[in-house]
Amino acid sequence: MRIQVNGRSVDVIAATLQNLLQELGYENQKVATALNMEFIRDKDRAKTRLSEGDMVEIVTPRQGG
Amino acid sequence: MTSQAPLCLYGSQFQSRLLLGTARYPSPAVLADSIRASGCEIVTVSLRREAGGGRAGESFWRFIRDLGVKVLPNTAGCLTAKEAITTAQMAREVFATNWIKLEVIGDEDTLQPDVFALVDAARTLSREGFEVLPYTTDDLVVADKLLDVGCQVLMPWAAPIGSGRGVNNLYALRALRARFPQTPLIIDAGLGAPSHAAAVMELGYDGVLLNTAVARAGDPSAMARAFSLGIEAGRAAFFAKIITPRDMAEPSTPALGRPFDRLA
Numbered sequence: 001m002r003i004q005v006n007g008r009s010v011d012v013i014a015a016t017l018q019n020l021l022q023e024l025g026y027e028n029q030k031v032a033t034a035l036n037m038e039f040i041r042d043k044d045r046a047k048t049r050l051s052e053g054d055m056v057e058i059v060t061p062r063q064g065g
Numbered sequence: 066m067t068s069q070a071p072l073c074l075y076g077s078q079f080q081s082r083l084l085l086g087t088a089r090y091p092s093p094a095v096l097a098d099s100i101r102a103s104g105c106e107i108v109t110v111s112l113r114r115e116a117g118g119g120r121a122g123e124s125f126w127r128f129i130r131d132l133g134v135k136v137l138p139n140t141a142g143c144l145t146a147k148e149a150i151t152t153a154q155m156a157r158e159v160f161a162t163n164w165i166k167l168e169v170i171g172d173e174d175t176l177q178p179d180v181f182a183l184v185d186a187a188r189t190l191s192r193e194g195f196e197v198l199p200y201t202t203d204d205l206v207v208a209d210k211l212l213d214v215g216c217q218v219l220m221p222w223a224a225p226i227g228s229g230r231g232v233n234n235l236y237a238l239r240a241l242r243a244r245f246p247q248t249p250l251i252i253d254a255g256l257g258a259p260s261h262a263a264a265v266m267e268l269g270y271d272g273v274l275l276n277t278a279v280a281r282a283g284d285p286s287a288m289a290r291a292f293s294l295g296i297e298a299g300r301a302a303f304f305a306k307i308i309t310p311r312d313m314a315e316p317s318t319p320a321l322g323r324p325f326d327r328l329a
Contacts, residue, residue, distance in 0.1 A: 006114040025117030030126055032112060032155030037147055039154035057114070059155055060122020061129070063096075064111025064139045065086030065226070065276030 004055040018045040020056065031058050068304040072272055074218050074249055075164065075196040077135065079106045082266070082300065083293050084137065084251065086276025093128055095285050100132055103289035107135045109166055109274070112156055126159075137198065139166040144179075146186040153190050165190060166220070166253075168200045176226040176254075180207040184214060191215025200253050203237035205244055212248065219245070220253035220274060223265060227277040229257025232264060242269045259288075259295030266299025267307060 002011050005024065014020035017033060017040055033040045034057040040048050050056075071078040084107040090096040100108065110129060115122050129136060138156035143149040146169060153165040169186055171179025178201055187197045191214055199211050203221045211219060221241060224230035232238060233255065242250060251272040252265045262273045273296055282288035 006116075021117075029115075029117075029120075030123050030159060031115075032159045034151050034155060037151055039151050039158075042158060057151075057155075058117075059112040059159075060115040060119070061126040061159055062111050062113040062115075062122060063086075063088040063090075063125065064109050064141050065088045 001050065001052050003050060003053065006056070006058055012050075015049060016046055017048040017050060017056065020050060021045065021058070024058075026058060029060065031060050033058055066304075068301045072249065074107075074198070079135070080104070081106045081293065082272040082296050083262075083289075084109065084272060084274040085279060085289065086274070087129065088276055089280035090285055091280075093125075096280075097128075097132060098286035099279055099289035100134060102286040103279075103293040105134065105289065105293070107137055108132070109137045109139050109276070110160065111139050111141050112152060112159060135164075136160050136162060137164050137166050138162065139200075140168050140186075143169050144171075145169065146182040146189070149182070149186040150189050153186075153195060154193075157195065163194055163196045164198065165195050166198045166200060178202055178222075180204060183207070184210045187211055187216055188214035198251070203234050203241060205237070205240055208241055208245065212245070218249045218251065220251045222254040223252050223261065224255025226254040228255050229278055230255055231257055231261035235268075238265065238270070239268055259291045261295075262292050263295040263299035263302070266296050267302045269303050272296070 002009060012020055012023055014023045036055050071080055072082050081104045083103050083105045085105045086109045087096055138160045140149040140152040143152055149167060149169045167187055169179045169182040171177055180202060183199055187199050190197050197216045198218045198220055199216050200220050201207055208219050224233045249271045251274055252270055253274040256262055256275060257278050279285050279289045
């Protein structure tokens with residue numbers, strides 16, 4: 001399945017957002033997620049299913065002004 | 066109220082009236098030194114994309130947490146209310162705080178806020194329990210709308226972000242202060258020198274948020290300290306009541322009894 005992750009097009013096998021984080025190496029990282037512009041809580045990732053063309057954002061803490 | 070009263074934001078009290086951004090410093094050590102040297106108790110942070118397996122975010126978060134300061138996440142760079150709302154929701158989960166420095170940028174050259182989207186986003190976030198600190202312009206009516214939708218703090222700009230210009234519109238800032246005497250007002254953006262910070266504190270502003278002016282200074286920690294002194298001096302001066310300027314001279318030494326005076 002082809003989806004967008006952080007603005008890049010990628011082919012993935014994950015069926016859920018939780019599986020996507022594992023597949024892409026985010027496991028045990030402090031991240032927040034959004035799917036198609038909607039915030040997805042940590043506890044909802046396992047039940048959030050992905051579809052072709054979805055846009056996923058995965059972000060972490062960073063310096064800011 | 067005295068010049069020593071703590072800064073009160075959404076029920077939390079702070080001795081320092083300086084808020085610092087955490088970006089653009091030469092190193093994390095210099096950032097930490099700047100926070101310590103200034104006595105700053107609130108720092109701003111952001112959320113950014115990171116590749117899987119990266120550890121920059123994790124390591125930055127540990128570093129900030131160990132400093133023991135209050136964290137104020139921002140929505141920097143967001144161009145729509147929707148982007149800002151979703152970013153705020155993500156920030157609340159990651160940083161475990163209801164505080165959000167709400168930014169919705171409307172013009173990429175000046176980084177001027179889109180105040181219409183800002184009010185929309187502030188309304189939604191306030192309803193969701195966020196404690197919103199909006200980065201806004203010096204527009205009086207926008208300020209009023211932001212308070213109407215639930216903001217209890219306002220953060221007007223003095224000049225464009227990172228410009229170091231100081232106060233562009235003294236009249237507007239003075240009008241905001243007069244119109245909202247009970248609302249905490251923090252100058253966010255555009256200051257370059259400690260004298261700029263002193264000037265806004267002399268107007269009765271409650272605090273100053275800085276990033277570039279400190280981070281890009283020749284000696285950031287010394288500049289952070291200088292800003293905190295400027296803020297303290299300006300606040301003390303506000304409470305001490307500054308004299309009214311006049312156009313003509315007025316001798317400070319008594320004229321009466323001047324030697325060689327020709328008495329009539």
